[in-house]
Amino acid sequence: MNSASPGIERIFSWSSLDPKSRVVLLVSILLICSIPHSSGQETITGWNEAESWTENDLNAAVIHGEIVWVFGDFGTVRFSEDSGATWQNHTNLGDVHLISADSYENSMAVLSSDGIIYMKDSFESEWITIDSSQTGMKSIALAGEESLIIVGNEGAIWHYTGQTWWNRTTSFTENLHDVDFNGDEDGLAVGNGGTILATDNGGTTWDYREAPDPESSIVSVSYFNTYRMFAISNSGQIIYSTSPGGFEWQLREIESAGYNTTLATNLSSIDVVSSSRILFTGPDGYLGLSLDQGLNVERNILPVGVNPSFNDHAMFDYVVGIVVGDSGVILFTDRAGENEDIGFQIPDYNNFGEFVEYADEMLLAGFIATVKIVIFGIMFGFVIGVILAMLKTAPTSFKNLLERFSTSQIKGFGAICSVFALWLIYSGMSRFPELQLNGIEYIFTPVGDPRGFAMFGLGIAIFVISIQFIFADEKLTGPLFKIRPLNSLATVYTDFFRNTPLIVQFMFIHFGLRLGMRIQQVLEGTLGDPGIDGLDYFFYGDRTFLSAIFTLGLNSGAYQCETIRGAIAAIPTGQMEAWRSIGLTYMGTMRLVIMPQAIRICIPPIGNEMVNLVLNSSLAMVIGYSELSRQGKLMIATTFQIFSAWGLVMVSYFVVTWTLALLLRRLEEKTKIPGLGISGGA
Amino acid sequence: MGDVVLSIRDLHKIYPGGVHAVRGVSFDVSKGESVAVIGSSGSGKSTVLRCINRLIEPTEGAIELRGEQINTPGANVNEVRSRIGMVFQSFELFSHLKVLDNVTLGLRHVRGMSKSEAEAVALEVLERVDMLERSEAYPGNLSGGQKQRVAIARALAMKPEVILFDEPTSALDPELIGSVLETIRGLADEGMTMVIVTHEINFARDVADRIVYLDKGKVAEEGPSSIINQPKTERLQKFLSSMHEENV
Numbered sequence: 001m002n003s004a005s006p007g008i009e010r011i012f013s014w015s016s017l018d019p020k021s022r023v024v025l026l027v028s029i030l031l032i033c034s035i036p037h038s039s040g041q042e043t044i045t046g047w048n049e050a051e052s053w054t055e056n057d058l059n060a061a062v063i064h065g066e067i068v069w070v071f072g073d074f075g076t077v078r079f080s081e082d083s084g085a086t087w088q089n090h091t092n093l094g095d096v097h098l099i100s101a102d103s104y105e106n107s108m109a110v111l112s113s114d115g116i117i118y119m120k121d122s123f124e125s126e127w128i129t130i131d132s133s134q135t136g137m138k139s140i141a142l143a144g145e146e147s148l149i150i151v152g153n154e155g156a157i158w159h160y161t162g163q164t165w166w167n168r169t170t171s172f173t174e175n176l177h178d179v180d181f182n183g184d185e186d187g188l189a190v191g192n193g194g195t196i197l198a199t200d201n202g203g204t205t206w207d208y209r210e211a212p213d214p215e216s217s218i219v220s221v222s223y224f225n226t227y228r229m230f231a232i233s234n235s236g237q238i239i240y241s242t243s244p245g246g247f248e249w250q251l252r253e254i255e256s257a258g259y260n261t262t263l264a265t266n267l268s269s270i271d272v273v274s275s276s277r278i279l280f281t282g283p284d285g286y287l288g289l290s291l292d293q294g295l296n297v298e299r300n301i302l303p304v305g306v307n308p309s310f311n312d313h314a315m316f317d318y319v320v321g322i323v324v325g326d327s328g329v330i331l332f333t334d335r336a337g338e339n340e341d342i343g344f345q346i347p348d349y350n351n352f353g354e355f356v357e358y359a360d361e362m363l364l365a366g367f368i369a370t371v372k373i374v375i376f377g378i379m380f381g382f383v384i385g386v387i388l389a390m391l392k393t394a395p396t397s398f399k400n401l402l403e404r405f406s407t408s409q410i411k412g413f414g415a416i417c418s419v420f421a422l423w424l425i426y427s428g429m430s431r432f433p434e435l436q437l438n439g440i441e442y443i444f445t446p447v448g449d450p451r452g453f454a455m456f457g458l459g460i461a462i463f464v465i466s467i468q469f470i471f472a473d474e475k476l477t478g479p480l481f482k483i484r485p486l487n488s489l490a491t492v493y494t495d496f497f498r499n500t501p502l503i504v505q506f507m508f509i510h511f512g513l514r515l516g517m518r519i520q521q522v523l524e525g526t527l528g529d530p531g532i533d534g535l536d537y538f539f540y541g542d543r544t545f546l547s548a549i550f551t552l553g554l555n556s557g558a559y560q561c562e563t564i565r566g567a568i569a570a571i572p573t574g575q576m577e578a579w580r581s582i583g584l585t586y587m588g589t590m591r592l593v594i595m596p597q598a599i600r601i602c603i604p605p606i607g608n609e610m611v612n613l614v615l616n617s618s619l620a621m622v623i624g625y626s627e628l629s630r631q632g633k634l635m636i637a638t639t640f641q642i643f644s645a646w647g648l649v650m651v652s653y654f655v656v657t658w659t660l661a662l663l664l665r666r667l668e669e670k671t672k673i674p675g676l677g678i679s680g681g682a
Numbered sequence: 683m684g685d686v687v688l689s690i691r692d693l694h695k696i697y698p699g700g701v702h703a704v705r706g707v708s709f710d711v712s713k714g715e716s717v718a719v720i721g722s723s724g725s726g727k728s729t730v731l732r733c734i735n736r737l738i739e740p741t742e743g744a745i746e747l748r749g750e751q752i753n754t755p756g757a758n759v760n761e762v763r764s765r766i767g768m769v770f771q772s773f774e775l776f777s778h779l780k781v782l783d784n785v786t787l788g789l790r791h792v793r794g795m796s797k798s799e800a801e802a803v804a805l806e807v808l809e810r811v812d813m814l815e816r817s818e819a820y821p822g823n824l825s826g827g828q829k830q831r832v833a834i835a836r837a838l839a840m841k842p843e844v845i846l847f848d849e850p851t852s853a854l855d856p857e858l859i860g861s862v863l864e865t866i867r868g869l870a871d872e873g874m875t876m877v878i879v880t881h882e883i884n885f886a887r888d889v890a891d892r893i894v895y896l897d898k899g900k901v902a903e904e905g906p907s908s909i910i911n912q913p914k915t916e917r918l919q920k921f922l923s924s925m926h927e928e929n930v
Contacts, residue, residue, distance in 0.1 A: 403755050572772070574770055578768070578775075580737065580760075581737060581763050582763065582837075583788070584760065588791055592787060592791060597778050600778065673777055673820060673822065
């Protein structure tokens with residue numbers, strides 16, 4: 001109440017908390033802040049990470065029968081019997097880098113960087129080693145079980161058939177990067193400078209095909225069937241041929257890249273898995289998928305924490321397969337790596353989790369709105385309550401107020417008033433004849449001129465009062481002078497607010513008086529436009545908020561007034577006498593002595609009033625203020641989950657009121673004075 | 683006797699209910715004098731006392747403090763009260779304040795002293811009433827006698843021209859009365875002007891310079907403290923004997 005009274009400390013202070021509570025508080029705040037924001041339109045990865053048991057770079061993947069093999073640096077070999085989910089070790093194939101692999105029916109061949117080729121007929125059989133004596137080879141392809149093609153730097157093409165190596169190098173000597181066969185006759189080899197070479201006799205002779213961009217470095221080719229040939233350049237171009245034999249090649253204008261001819265990312269490998277579905281790999285963690293022959297390419301989302309350079313695919317069919325990359329990364333998929341949409345589904349609000357996901361933001365907004373009006377309403381209501389209680393207990397009567405004037409002044413004032421009153425009566429009555437309601441019997445007629453009746457009535461009232469002024473004696477003993485005007489004023493106020501329903505008060509003040517709108521206009525005039533966010537908006541952006549705090553405050557003040565008045569009445573009169581006998585003014589005594597004791601006494605009942613105010617704040621929904629109850633109603637409008645919605649709203653109210661009750665309990669303990677009142681305990 | 687400090691002239695008080703409590707009381711109090719007002723319950727002792735500092739407005743009559751009438755509508759009632767100390771039967775300490783704050787509050791808010799000045803004065807008067815060591819206690823933790831001594835200190839701190847005691851020992855246990863009476867006696871010895879309403883006849887006889895006996899709202903007998911031993915009127919004799927019986 002004032003600086004002189006001890007015992008009032010801050011209700012909450014950081015320093016008064018013990019370390020354990022501080023940690024708990026901090027951790028809870030952190031937890032609340034770290035709850036991730038959920039949106040309904042997420043996509044997740046279509047790839048799963050498999051454990052490869054190696055950190056070496058993996059360069060090639062191939063499917064041989066039911067088994068998928070991967071090959072990498074330092075002779076690393078791994079195989080999986082369950083489509084890539086789990087992997088097992090295989091003996092290393094020497095201390096060489098295995099860079100390319102291919103399979104053809106029963107045969108599988110692996111090319112190492114020093115030109116040695118490892119072959120296998122079946123899973124059980126031993127590896128057969130074939131030495132090509134060539135270095136700088138890049139890619140291998142099988143054109144039949146006993147026919148091998150390897151390509152490499154400076155246009156080198158070597159063909160192994162009939163246990164013998166044949167040099168098939170053509171006159172084109174750009175470095176070749178990849179070779180692929182469709183069946184055992186048709187094959188394609190690609191390389192730098194837009195080189196495309198084709199064969200139709202199992203690799204015996206190779207012919208040049210014109211590339212659409214002679215500058216591009218074609219790094220990978222896929223010969224899917226007679227009408228579907230695709231290749232990529234390392235700068236992200238997709239070229240394709242639909243003519244049998246691959247005579248004509250075109251550069252794809254990629255729709256998803258704004259009809260550019262490049263994907264704006266580097267690529268390393270292409271795999272065509274169906275007549276329309278193409279998979280791409282690239283460095284920097286790029287995995288792409290096109291469902292329409294490269295017209296639209298969507299980048300795949302990768303599992304968290306995986307971002308290597310990808311090198312090769314191996315697909316069992318058009319959805320199931322693996323991709324390998326540097327640092328031993330193997331990912332497997334059963335949906336061709338396609339991103340999985342988990343949004344845009346019709347929510348099932350019967351599921352409480354989904355209901356909460358929809359409702360939590362509304363509930364939080366309502367919670368904040370309720371706390372907001374409650375805080376302002378309590379402060380406003382308490383101030384009004386204290387003022388009214390002081391007015392009600394004020395001893396000042398008309399006699400006290402008029403004592404300083406001489407009797408003749410009072411009589412003169414009375415005379416002036418009575419003349420004014422007579423004028424009011426006269427002018428009020430003079431309006432009656434216009435209505436053809438002559439005669440005193442029409443005075444209670446409910447039709448006519450309300451202004452006339454008001455003037456008439458007011459005139460009579462003032463006349464009765466002024467007569468008492470005129471006949472006042474020196475001691476001012478008349479009944480009028482015993483009236484305590486401040487008390488009467490407060491009584492009228494409290495009687496009015498306590499005897500009308502709050503819900504009607506809300507509607508009268510907001511829609512009738514339009515208090516919120518008027519206050520908002522005044523504040524707008526002085527402080528400027530509140531906008532739609534920020535502190536301005538918080539305080540006067542919402543006119544229902546202004547109306548709501550005023551209604552709640554005015555209403556609660558009327559009730560709190562009676563409580564505080566009771567507490568003041570409980571202070572012994574001697575306290576007032578003692579202080580007055582020292583010479584302090586009435587207001588000083590109230591402020592320094594009476595109120596500090598009275599407020600302590602009335603903390604429990606005032607707490608009651610405040611809890612009531614919180615609960616009454618739910619009625620603010622009738623003027624459209626979005627507090628908890630209204631939000632509850634809106635939640636039900638969308639979800640039809642009546643039990644859950646009202647349940648959550650109720651819990652939220654409980655949280656607010658219970659916290660308030662705890663705070664008040666703490667306030668009561670903090671401000672307790674030894675020896676004042678009976679409180680139980682020491 | 684010396685200068686007249688307080689003068690009461692033909693005091694009447696009619697309560698709103700019509701009870702005529704005081705019917706024309708007059709007496710003077712000189713500087714340094716202590717006057718004991720005695721009388722049976724309902725004789726108007728407390729009403730007279732409260733009229734003096736205008737806690738009750740007298741219906742008729744005049745009260746003069748140093749020759750200046752103080753019960754006119756124009757008189758500054760708060761200024762007058764600050765010159766008249768009062769000690770109540772039920773102490774009326776402010777239970778939400780410590781002893782020291784109880785004493786300093788008047789100095790700070792009426793006399794306008796700073797906190798340190800007020801505390802210096804307060805500690806001095808608390809020493810006079812022998813309550814220095816309890817200056818940080820709350821009134822709720824004090825005994826009745828201690829409370830009354832703090833109340834006396836509170837009145838003393840304002841350096842009043844006269845102190846009114848309204849039955850200062852009536853609410854105390856017999857064994858606690860001694861210390862309070864001792865304190866009042868000390869004040870009388872220091873020459874403080876006092877009006878004491880009391881039931882302690884022996885105390886009145888020992889301490890008071892003059893006795894005013896009120897009966898049915900009138901001064902029935904007035905004189906030096908010796909009238910306790912040799913009452914002139916029959917009514918005072920009766921009163922004294924009834925008090926004697928009570929004490930036995």
